[in-house]
Amino acid sequence: MLSIEKITQLAKENSTPLYIFDKDELADRISSIKRIVGDGVTICYAMKANPFLLDAAKKLNVKFEVCSPGEFSICERENINMSDIVLSGVNKEKHDIEHVMDDCGGVGMYTVESVSQFELLNECAAKRNITIPVLLRVTSGNQFGLDEAEVERLVSHRENYPNIDIHGIQCYTGTQKKKIDHITKELEWLDGICDMLKEKYGFNARELEYGPGLPVSYFGEDAFNNSYDMLKEFAEYLKPLKSKYKITLEMGRYIAATCGVYVSSVADTKTNKGQNYCIIDGGINHVNYYGQTMAMKVPAYTFVKADGTAAAGYGAKDYGTEPEKWTICGSLCTVADVIVKNLPIGKPESGDMIIFYNIGAYSVTEGIYLFLSRKMPKIIAYSEKEGTSLYRDFKFSDKINSREDLI
Template sequence: MINTPAYIFNIDILQERVDRIKSLIPEIELTYSIKANPFLVPYIIDMVRHLEVCSPGELSICKAASVPPVKIIYSGLLKEEWDITEAVEYGVDIITAESPRQLRLIEKVCAEKDCHAKVLLRLTSGNQFGMDQDTVVELLKTLSEYPHVDFAGIHYFSGTQKVRSAKFEADRANVHGLFDAAKELGISIDFLEFGPGAGIEYFDSPSDDKDFENFAVAMEAITDFKESVKLGIEMGRFIASTCGRFETTVKEIKPSKGVNYVIVDGGIHHLNYFGQIQGMKIPEISVSTTRPAKDKYCIVGSLCTTADVLVREVELPSLEEGDVLTFNRCGAYSITEAPNLFLSRRMPCVYAESKDMGLKLLREGMESYRFNNEYEN
């Protein structure tokens, strides 16, 4: 029995998604960015080549799940010396350098440990992540000053939820500019870890086919790289979104000024769709009831804010208290991005399921008030 509110992650759907992606890029390594959903780590280890971790906490999750270090790319905007030391001691396969300072720290740690580290230099797309082309080129010129660093290639990720070919072409041009500059220097780049940021559809009749139309556009933009370098594709949302659902129970139905407000035990502190604005867009929802009559509802959570609107107006079968609403396509980010601590309400249960495993409780519902005061710590 599922106790709501709850996230449920279907591992069979996750496997199907990964298999479809890999069938389209059989010659390309696939990396899962665990920030999209760290609860999937134990189940996805054997489905992909690498897991990208971006913080000491995410590395701790991988260690707890006994992820082989050879399967880890250690990334992240801020890396302190102790972060890098922990990653090196664990033996992670690759570390990314987002700045000259990070490269110096990697060299320092490896020199002290008398070991080497494979390093990707991250090229920026015009934000706080990575380095601009001139900085990367200067580091490439001076790699001999980092004898404990084994230059492994370039890391590039420009964003998320991209659907227009122009955005992918801009990424392509940016990376090609660096590759051309390196070639002029006689420096070989053998590997590109590329995050395409291919968008998935949450609201407009969401379907796998639409998702993979976006994926095809992204792959078309970088297909020529396959001829010159080994290519890795890094994704989080695109891999994980479809495997997750969020279940929440109708607790009260309150008509007011012509609006049927449905108050549920979930809310915006649990459910977060990229692009949702004050519940104006309608995600994919299913209902436990099969009553033939229909009505229009405004689905709201229990937070003391007018912003806690999951769906502003949606037509559903006639609802009653105790009915369960299921929000689909929330396998990525909802569980980590939604403001769980707001108003000190209970955090959802977390489950995984598959045909072979059945339903497995991963985390009991947690009282968030413990994190919001000085007395419980």
């Protein structure tokens, strides 16, 4: 994790609001995950968590889950190896599939979300006289994937689709799972489906792709102790399955969260009806913590004075002891723009900064950037070896929120 001094330095050099993505942390994170799960398991990065990390992740021997034409275009610009792409998404359109097959030579794997999608992929492959590798996504009871009966039907009639090579099944059921039992029961369920398909139809599933949804801690002291304990438990349950399948683990949040911080500066302070308010130059359009409830939970943070002193939060000597508390609000003209209530930061002044940690997943893409036409944060990446890289300068959303003929 980047030091407070380094984060502060980068923020002063680049201005705020600012995202900083730590490429060294990303490399360490992926390396640790690979070491724990061991041989026979491939890590697949769900790029929706943070597409800006592709630049660093493409050097780390992982696959990439791509869920939209826009994400695929990013992969093209980043020169991602097509064989490393798992092409997912509930709405695959014909012209996009044709572009993938004709202009890019296809991808490493296609997932199937519906019967009509299966037929579309087959049609496109047959027209080009090619055979494509496919995983059938099994639904967990929502709009994603195929019902088990449909999976069984497609497998039982697989000889009718010579241009589709069904490698196995894929399943993702959600994020932030706190109990290992939840995950192991899902593995048993998926393994049971594969066993049934083999027994009834002689179908030997070669690959099992699964998104475990391992949790990331965002609030309180636990946010600085994102250990791998649950992953180690999970790895033990994977061991007997390695002899049956090629296993791919799809992860987004678990890989990306700890790789980013967000820095925002104090713009104004006021006390209204006895409540202290600290206005920062960012807001809820830039910060998104899964599980935050009405700004009541305290995310991992450091409050840094203008002179660089860590005055409250992580790294401060008097952590949590400041008596004066402030509600941290952003620059949006809505009462909803409250990031955290009653934060003990003492006496904030213009020019002070707040660092928010574990911001590497989703915040950079899920924020309501266009609301009120505020500028979008600058994004940089840092590694000790390569130094600072500019990924995106400040963008002004007023140009998106107005008629093109006026720009």
